[in-house]
Amino acid sequence: MATPVLDKAEAEAQPASPYITVTFRIRRFDPEVSAEAVWEDFRIEIDPKERVLDGLHKIKWDVDGTLTFRRSCAHGICGSDAMRINGKNRLACKTLIKDINPDKPITIEAIKGLTVLKDLIVDMEPFFQAYRDVMPFLVTTGNEPTRERLQSAEDRERFDDTTKCILCAACTSSCPVFWNDGQYFGPAAIVNAHRFIFDSRDEAGEQRLEILNDKDGVWRCRTTFNCTDACPRGIEVTKAIQEVKRALITRRF
Amino acid sequence: MKIHKYDTVIVGAGGAGMRAAIEATKRSRTAVLTKLYPTRSHTGAAQGGMAAALANVEEDNWEWHTFDTVKGGDYLVDQDAAEILAKEAIDAVLDLEKMGLPFNRTPQGTIDQRRFGGHSRNHGEAPVRRSCYAADRTGHMILQTLYQNCVKEGVEFFNEFYVLDQLITEVDGVRQSAGVVAYELATGEIHVFQAKSVIYASGGTGKFFKVTSNAHTLTGDGQAACYRRGLPLEDMEFFQFHPTGIWRMGILLTEGARGEGGILRNKDGERFMEKYAPVMKDLASRDVVSRSIYTEIREGRGCGPEGDHVFLDLTHLPPEQLDAKLPDITEFARTYLGIEPYTDPIPIQPTAHYAMGGIPTNVEGEVLADNTTVVPGLYAAGEVACVSVHGANRLGTNSLLDINVFGKRAGIAAADYAADAEWVDLPEDPAALVEEQIERLRNSTGGERVAELRRELQETMDANVMVFRTEQTIKTAVEKITELRERYRNVSVQDKGKRFNTDLLEAVELGNLLDLAEVMAVSALARKESRGGHYREDFPNRDDVNFMRHTMAYREVGADGTETVRLDYKPVVQTRYQPMERKY
Numbered sequence: 001m002a003t004p005v006l007d008k009a010e011a012e013a014q015p016a017s018p019y020i021t022v023t024f025r026i027r028r029f030d031p032e033v034s035a036e037a038v039w040e041d042f043r044i045e046i047d048p049k050e051r052v053l054d055g056l057h058k059i060k061w062d063v064d065g066t067l068t069f070r071r072s073c074a075h076g077i078c079g080s081d082a083m084r085i086n087g088k089n090r091l092a093c094k095t096l097i098k099d100i101n102p103d104k105p106i107t108i109e110a111i112k113g114l115t116v117l118k119d120l121i122v123d124m125e126p127f128f129q130a131y132r133d134v135m136p137f138l139v140t141t142g143n144e145p146t147r148e149r150l151q152s153a154e155d156r157e158r159f160d161d162t163t164k165c166i167l168c169a170a171c172t173s174s175c176p177v178f179w180n181d182g183q184y185f186g187p188a189a190i191v192n193a194h195r196f197i198f199d200s201r202d203e204a205g206e207q208r209l210e211i212l213n214d215k216d217g218v219w220r221c222r223t224t225f226n227c228t229d230a231c232p233r234g235i236e237v238t239k240a241i242q243e244v245k246r247a248l249i250t251r252r253f
Numbered sequence: 254m255k256i257h258k259y260d261t262v263i264v265g266a267g268g269a270g271m272r273a274a275i276e277a278t279k280r281s282r283t284a285v286l287t288k289l290y291p292t293r294s295h296t297g298a299a300q301g302g303m304a305a306a307l308a309n310v311e312e313d314n315w316e317w318h319t320f321d322t323v324k325g326g327d328y329l330v331d332q333d334a335a336e337i338l339a340k341e342a343i344d345a346v347l348d349l350e351k352m353g354l355p356f357n358r359t360p361q362g363t364i365d366q367r368r369f370g371g372h373s374r375n376h377g378e379a380p381v382r383r384s385c386y387a388a389d390r391t392g393h394m395i396l397q398t399l400y401q402n403c404v405k406e407g408v409e410f411f412n413e414f415y416v417l418d419q420l421i422t423e424v425d426g427v428r429q430s431a432g433v434v435a436y437e438l439a440t441g442e443i444h445v446f447q448a449k450s451v452i453y454a455s456g457g458t459g460k461f462f463k464v465t466s467n468a469h470t471l472t473g474d475g476q477a478a479c480y481r482r483g484l485p486l487e488d489m490e491f492f493q494f495h496p497t498g499i500w501r502m503g504i505l506l507t508e509g510a511r512g513e514g515g516i517l518r519n520k521d522g523e524r525f526m527e528k529y530a531p532v533m534k535d536l537a538s539r540d541v542v543s544r545s546i547y548t549e550i551r552e553g554r555g556c557g558p559e560g561d562h563v564f565l566d567l568t569h570l571p572p573e574q575l576d577a578k579l580p581d582i583t584e585f586a587r588t589y590l591g592i593e594p595y596t597d598p599i600p601i602q603p604t605a606h607y608a609m610g611g612i613p614t615n616v617e618g619e620v621l622a623d624n625t626t627v628v629p630g631l632y633a634a635g636e637v638a639c640v641s642v643h644g645a646n647r648l649g650t651n652s653l654l655d656i657n658v659f660g661k662r663a664g665i666a667a668a669d670y671a672a673d674a675e676w677v678d679l680p681e682d683p684a685a686l687v688e689e690q691i692e693r694l695r696n697s698t699g700g701e702r703v704a705e706l707r708r709e710l711q712e713t714m715d716a717n718v719m720v721f722r723t724e725q726t727i728k729t730a731v732e733k734i735t736e737l738r739e740r741y742r743n744v745s746v747q748d749k750g751k752r753f754n755t756d757l758l759e760a761v762e763l764g765n766l767l768d769l770a771e772v773m774a775v776s777a778l779a780r781k782e783s784r785g786g787h788y789r790e791d792f793p794n795r796d797d798v799n800f801m802r803h804t805m806a807y808r809e810v811g812a813d814g815t816e817t818v819r820l821d822y823k824p825v826v827q828t829r830y831q832p833m834e835r836k837y
Contacts, residue, residue, distance in 0.1 A: 032750045049591075061704030065747030065756035070293075072468040075504045075585065077393060078293040094588060117439065118753040124290065137401040138353030148350040150362035156355060163355050163387070163394060167292050199355070234584075 018047040022102045024055055026067065027109035030118050037116070041105065048098035052085055052106070056092060069120035076232055079168030083120050084109045089170040089230040111173035113182060127169045130185045134193040134211055139204035155200040162195040162240050164233040171227035171237050183216045187227035187237045190218055194240040197253050205253050209244070218245050254684050255444045259284040260671035262433060262448035263664075264416045264475055267294030268392070268653065269635025270454030271399035272660030273667070274408045277452070280668035284446065286414040286435050288455075288470065291400050295456060295468040296656065299392025300581065301369060301509035302384030303349075303657070304650035305342035309363045310382045315339040317375060318383065322651060323830050325371040325538045326609075326644020327785035327795065329488070329803070331826035334616050334640045338651070338658055345657040346385050354398040356387050357578075367578075368512040371538040371648040371837070380536050384650045389507050389581045395653055413438040415758060417687045419451070419478045421628075422677050428622060430630035431677040433478075434687045438758065441751030443691070445683045449674045450630050450667035453479065453612060453620075454660060457636040459492075461766045461773075462605035462719070463711035466498055466505035470762075475637040477765035479612050480772065484622060485805040487639040487823070488610035489769065490777035491786045493647055494720050496542040498604025499589055500562040506582045506601060508649040510567060511535040513578050517546065518564045518598065519554040525563075530837035537837035540646040540786045543603040547720050556600060564598035603720055609647055609786060610776075611639040613805065613823075618663030624805065624823040630674060634663040641803065644825075645785020694760045699743030703760045706737050706744065710763075710770060718774055723791045727778045734771045741767055768808075775818040776804045797832050801825055 021043055029037035042059045053071055060067045069092070070080040076094040083092055086100055086107055100106060114122035140149075165188065172178050172186035193212055197205045212218045218241055227237035247253040261277045263270050266287035277283040285291075306313040318339035323330045350356060350364060357365040366382040374381040387394040403410075418434040432447040455475035459467025480486050496517070497506040511517070517535050519525050529545040530537035537545075546563050549555060556562050567575060567583075572595045575583050583594045592599055612633040613621040620631040635656040642655055710733075717730035741764060748756035782796035783789050803823040810816055 030750065030752065032752050060756070061702075065703075066750070068748075068753050068755055072289055072293050072470045073295060073298050074469060075298070075502075076588070077298050077390075077581075078289075078295070078468065080289070080293050096588070121753050128290075132404050137405040138351075140351075144351055148347055148356075148364050151358055152362050153358045153360065156358050159355070160388075163397070164390070165397075166297070166393070167290075196353075199353070201353070 018049070019045045020048055020102060022046050022055065022097060023105040024059065025105040025107045026119070028119055029116050030066070046097055048096070048102055050097055051093050052095045052097065052108070053081060053092040055097065068118045077166060079166035082111050082168040082170040082173070084111055089174040091168060091170065091232045094232050111169060113173045113175070113179045114169070124169065126182060127172060127186070127188065130189040131167065131192055134185065134189045135204055135208055136192045136196065138196060138199065138202050140201065141203055149201050151200055158200070159195050159198040161235050162191045164235050165191050165195070166233060168232065170230040170232055174226040174230040176224060176226065177220050177222055184220045185212065185216055187241060190241050190244055191235060191237055194244055197244065197247060209248050212244060213248055218248065221245070255442065256447065257284065257444060258447045260448065261450045261452065261667050262286060262446045263452045263454060264433060265294070265453065265455035265637070266291035266410065267454060267456055267635065268296035268395055268399060268656035269660035270452070271403050272657050273452050273454055273634060273664030275399065275402050275406055276661055276664030277668040278406050278408045280665070281671045283668070284409050284411060286411045286416055286433070286446065288413060288415045288438070288474070290412050291403065291410060292396055294396060295471055297393045297396040298466070298468065298505060299395070299653050300389040300505060300507035301512065302367065302386035302391045302650045303346060303395070303653035304369065304372060304383045304648070305346040305385055305654065306339065306383060307343060307346065307364060307366060307385065309359060310366050312374070313381055313383055315342065317373065317381070318342065320376050320830060321372050322642060322648055323644070324377070324835060325648040326646055327835055328797070328801065328830070328832040329641065329644030329784060329825055331641050332828040332830060333826050334642045336828070337616055338642045338654060341658045342654050345654060345661070349395065349398060349657065352398050352402045354387065354394050356385055367509060368536060369649045370508045370511070370536045370542070371533070372650070373533070377532070380533060384509070384512065386509065388577070389509055389579045392653060411435070414444065415761070416455070416474065416478060417690065417761065419482050420680055420683055421482050422680050424677060428628055429677045430628055431679050432683070434684050436687065436691065436758070438753055438755070441754060443684045443687055445679065447676070447679055449671035449676060450632060452618070452663050452667050453633040453637050454635045455637050457608045458766065458769050459605050459608070461710055461714050461770045463715045464498060464501065464503040464602065465605035466495055466503050467605065472762035473765050473769040474762065475633070476611055477768050479620070480768060480808055483808060484620065484628065485613055485807050486610060486772055487613035487803050487805055488641060489608070489773045489806055490780050490804060491609035491645050492605060492773065493539055493607040493609060493786050494543040494603040495606035496539055496546055496603050497565050497601040499585065500600035500602050502589060503604035504585055504589060505604065505606070506565060506585065506599065507579070508539070510565060510579055510582060513574060514570050516566045517542070518566050519549045520556045520560070521554060525549050525554070533837035538646055538648065540788070541837055543720050544788060546603055562600045562602045565601045566598040567594045568596055568598060605719070607647055607652060608636055609639070609641070609643040609645065611637050614638050614640055616640060616662070617666040618659055619666065630670060630677065632663040632667045634659040645787060690761070691757065694744070694746060694757055695749055697743070697745040699745045701740045701744045703744055703746065703763050706740060707763050707766070710734070710737055710766060714770060718777055720788060722777060722787070722789050724778065727774055730774045731771070731778065734767060734774060738767050738771065772806045772818055776806050776820065779820050780804065801832065
């Protein structure tokens, strides 16, 4: 079945075109071309109901094929396209043009605190290393049951919020502590530790707390809430970090 | 060029790839090559659940699940494989729970289950609660849980490595897998991986459609690599159109929404599925529901000024239920449509969703070179493969199941094979084909643009080989694809660099899509019947006499270099269920 497609002439003839002209101001960097990063403006026609990612695609596909960014699912679940849009960390595929004032140039740059490799692509390896360091997997001892482990709906609910994480790095790369010191585990790693510390089936909570008790652990958090604002999944990141701090003091989780 | 040597190489790090990796890493030296970071794969976009007859909330058994799978696939399912799928489903779910997956729970603390399309009690009597789920992000939780366990097992990943070629060496007249060739995105370097076993788990090919639930990166890379090396592709004409994609965008809204009580309505507010499927109603199989939606639209009962969609109505469900069971899809409606699902119905249309066909395998995941011969050392699992457990139409929740059951099987089989097998010599100059392909694309000065050709491909596919097909529309598609393949020779890219050259890779991906689109259209043209996801208006009935058989498509290269698709057929494995008329 065809999806109705207007040909160009017909579209132009219609008085109420949904398209507006928007300027994308993008921080470009390609070490094969120049050691310096530069801002470059692109003017594009776009429906305000479209995503920032759609705008980036219009540029890459029709104007400048060298523009480079990561993306995959295009609806906020794969975590590939976190970037700094008008100074705030967001997913390009979950940010609609109309929601970010299209009257002014929209600034787009790579997330901060991780090395920029080309245009909007950063080196994710330190981010994933911090994640791997918090033992982000269920640890149990003793014989496994034949059927599933039992868990009450309340116990399941206890860590529901932190299971939503898609490892996009929007939180970690919005954190001023992480900008200044890349050794800090960062919010995303703590969120993923939280997800297991508060899972009633898990038996390695103490070990994870010790890991996060480190000088680069949770105590570095200065509660600026940037991470919570940045999370595209709506996770209460700062609250999760506070709960880990409290568990460290009380050893109750 | 770098050469690496591993016992087992896995291509793809979605659900099937990582499930295989957990098994293979325990048994052999294993590398996982993935074009995305592991948690970016499209398994994470699956929402509604994973089917298994746990019988936690009501009577159920795996035999009923087998029957539903066979019937759902319109009897094109290989029934021995479906039986394995349904039987091993129970352990597959329990395995994931033990790995840490946070399933929703019943008041008793067991895994909760809900209804899903096509899953029934006692051979079609009524819907049954068989889908095990974690809110409406079950795929996300499976992907995260499998990655967590890969970290635990120390699985070795090569992130952002694109596999572009399958290496085959003939040993004593038998074609064997020798390894793969990959392109490293960060540097542009070519890597040859020599391996005793190779497992393809690289996912689907939905991006040849325009309105699709698929990720931008689902471009059939594994299917294309095998097909170009002379291996067949099975049942490629069968593609699933999911009934509820967000209107015009194609973003998936889970069938679980209807499992929780959501209702499809036309412009008159009528619950139209009652006409088409009196028993299962909105929970009939996906092919049936998608055709019903388009029938409503064609007969003038579609919604909106252009009458080109229908509504998914959740407004009668309590907000607490939507928040607890369907939080993600309700947020999608708010984010992308500005609609509040508590109070307003959501405009939807069918969206290209899932390839039932793919690289043919047996139930151990071994790839077939023809109807019976195995390619030693070559395996496939998940959407890239065709076992065939989905036949002509996959049931919802059976794909998350498929990747776990057959990912595990392929991982074990490949590693066990590698333990005993001898190394197969690499072909002479193993990277030649890939180097030539990359250099040609990088240096081309032709006038054709990747984005333009892809747009034209997607438009012709949506217009001609979607939910309704005729000889005329399919022929139109074949002609257009032939033209696009010709123009593709003159495609050029703007980015000539080595570093993160995604411009170049999109050109490679387009080549894969064009090859596979041709296979799909040619296979569809020859199947003069209607079955499951393949509906021919000129042949509206199923024809078991002539077409109860799998399509096997091969690439043929003539003496003058012209490429054609040659079709052959393979019998369907039938065990206990005789084909019946399919009613829901």
